[in-house]
C-alpha cells in the first residue's frame with residue numbers, strides 16, 4: 222500500500238476506528254470460532270515471551286488449555302504454545318514446561334547471533350520455531366488472564382476476511398499498595414506512543430493500546446517484516462504492518478481490563494526512549510520528517526492540530542477528538558520594533 226505522505230489523512234483513523242474495532246463479546250462462541258478455523262485449514266501458534274514470570278505464566282497456560290477444552294475435540298483454537306524464556310532465574314521455564322508449553326531459551330534460538338537483545342529479539346527468534354499459520358504473541362505477566370485474551374484476539378482474524386493483524390485493547394488499572402486507579406496504567410502508551418503516533422503516524426491514532434503485547438497476524442506477515450529488539454518491538458511492528466498491509470487489514474478488539482505488574486517510573490523512561498527511537502528511525506526512513514521542512518506543502522504533517530485519543534471505557538472503545546492549536550508567537554522584540 223502507498224503510505225506516501227500526501228495521502229495521509231488523520232480522519233482515516235476515525236473511519237478505521239469505526240469499522241475495525243471489535244468487542245470480544247462478538248466472538249464468544251469458541252465452538253463457532255474453532256469451526257471457522259478448521260474450515261479455513263489454519264493452525265495457530267501462541268508465543269509467550271517470558272522474563273521472570275514464574276508467578277503468572279502457569280495460570281496463563283492453564284487458561285489457554287481451558288479455552289482449547291471448550292472447542293470441539295480435535296479442533297483446538299491454539300495448536301502450539303511456546304514460552305520463549307530469557308533464562309529466567311525464578312523457575313519460569315520449569316513452570317511453563319510443567320504446564321505443557323514448549324519452552325525455548327531465547328539465547329539458544331539462532332545462537333550464531335549471540336545472546337538475545339530483550340523482548341523484541343525473543344519474539345523475532347521465536348518465529349524460527351513456530352509452526353502455525355497464524356502467530357499470536359501474549360505477554361506472560363498478566364495477573365488476571367481471561368479466556369477472551371485467546372478467543373477475542375482470534376475473533377476478527379478468523380471472521381473478517383480482510384483482517385490480517387489484530388491488536389488487543391483494554392483498560393489498564395494501576396494498583397498500588399493502597400489504591401486502584403482504573404485507567405492509571407499504561408503510562409508509556411499514554412505519554413509516548415499515542416502522542417508520537419498522532420504526530421507522525423496519525424493513521425495509527427485509533428489504537429487504544431498500540432503497545433499491547435497481545436496481537437496476532439499470519440506467520441508470513443510477521444516473517445516478512447523486521448523486528449526491533451527490546452521494548453521498541455511493538456512500536457516498529459505497528460508501523461511496519463501498516464506499511465505492509467495497510468490500515469484496513471488491521472483491527473483491534475476490546476478485551477475488558479488487564480492487570481499486570483507495574484514497573485517503576487524510572488524504568489519507564491528507558492522504555493519511552495525505545496518507543497521514541499523506533500518512531501524516529503521509521504519516520505526518517507519514510508521521509509515523514511523531511512516533509513515537515515517543506516513549506517510548500519499546505520497540509521504538512523505538522524499542521525495537523527487534531528489529537529485523536531482512543532480509549533477503552535466501561536461502555537466500550539471510544540475515540541475522542543480534540544483540537545490542540547499550537548500557535549507560535551514571534552519574539553516580542555520584533556513586535557516592539559515595528560511599533
Ligand SMILES: Nc1nc2c(ncn2[C@@H]2O[C@H](COP(=O)(O)OP(=O)(O)OP(=O)(O)O)[C@@H](O)[C@H]2O)c(=O)[nH]1
Nearest residue numbers: 270271272305306307327339340343360361362484
Ligand atoms: N524472552 C524475553 N521476554 C521478555 C524480556 N523482557 C520482557 N519480557 C516479557 O515480555 C512481556 C512484557 O514485558 P514487560 O516487561 O511486562 O513489558 P510491558 O508489558 O511493555 O511493560 P509494563 O506495562 O510495565 O508491564 C512479559 O511477559 C515479560 O516477561 C526479555 O528480555 N526476554
Ligand SMILES: [Mg+2]
Nearest residue numbers: 360362481482
Ligand atoms: Mg507487562
